[in-house]
Amino acid sequence: MELLVLRLDHLKARSAYTTTLKTWLQESKLNGRLVSRGNLHVLVMEGPSAGIDTIAGQFETEPIDTNARDERCVDRFYDIVGREARETAKLKSGFTDMQLLNDAMLEKLVIDEWGVPRDWLDAARLTDRTKRFLAWKDEAKLARKQGRRRTAQVRDETKLKKREEKNKRQKLEQDAAAVNADSDVDDAAK
Template sequence: MTAVELLLIRIDYFRDRPHYVSVLREWLTELEISNGRLITMGNFLLLFVAATEAQNDQLLTFYSSREIDSNSRGERCVDKFIDVLGRKKVDTSGCKGFLEMNVLNQTLLQKVLVDEWQAEQTWLDAALATPRTKAFLEWKEAAKAARKEKRKREGQKKQIKREEEKQKREQEATQKALEEAAAVEEGQGEKQEESEEQSTAAEKDVVISKELVAVMPLSSEKEEPVKDIRQQQQSKQLQPSGPSKKNRNKKRRKSSTAAS
């Protein structure tokens, strides 16, 4: 006689219960598993199976590879949130046929699973210890950590971007300051050159003025005697060449006296 293996699975949640139950029945029929119960106690869901070890192995393979439920987007998906609470070989099991069963409380659940069908109390205690399956809670924590890490990476990227923008602004400000300083320095250089040119021109003017001052007295001394001589010559030219009128009058009087 083939030994019976008891398998207890905790199911986390039915998103589409009719479809889930229908697919589960198809799997059991395909695997020729005829004994088991789908147990519901409020939101607490258990699948109890009494079959061979090979049949139970194949059932778990179906769970890991075949679609049985729907996700939040309404798409068919694998139920990856089940917990395998335990497996145990027994000579025989009192569970006959496959049915859906509703249980009102933990006491009745314990009586059926542990007392009648020989499941382990520790399996049931582990299932009742958490509000959701451990597989779901682990996935939730992993997803939370992944989101946290993603936010961290995004924050780091934003920080790097802010630092790059800050450095760019600082570089632009530095470049602008250098350009302004160069422009000011160039302007000052031009003013200095203009000032130097003006200073050089003024110095040249001073030198020329000194040269003129040095030359002008010599020219005046030489020209003034010449000018006096010319004026004297012109005065002589203006005087009449004959005797003066007074002398002529004297001669006339002398002539008259002699005639008398």
């Protein structure tokens, strides 16, 4: 028997998310609790290690949430807070979704009743968003910055080419004007 705790970043379509999650847990013969307190969403799962492996794989490959276009998508923004073996089951069978009003109730349920180590809960509370989301956000920011840099580089190269062409044209015009002036002077001298 194993315990797995996930920190979910957000639940865009909560009812669809919990319905899918409940199905996954039943198929994997796991017990689970989804606890929300403000923007903190903690998923506690307990059961056979084969079931834990199965559900961890499902989170990576199968759609569970919806994106901004209301299309089903894989939830990439979650962190594995902890995973450990356990001797006896502490969760009652089935799946329950709870939204709590205070931190004391969260700690009482997660730490005292379900036996999740305190440092796991503290790690989940450490940031407003999951580590995966923050990493994705930083990567997206860097990609935008590099895109702007490439655009500026192309723009500057285009400006430089136009400036060089203009300078060449002016030089040719000046040379042509100088040749014409020389020929006019030669014609006047004759």
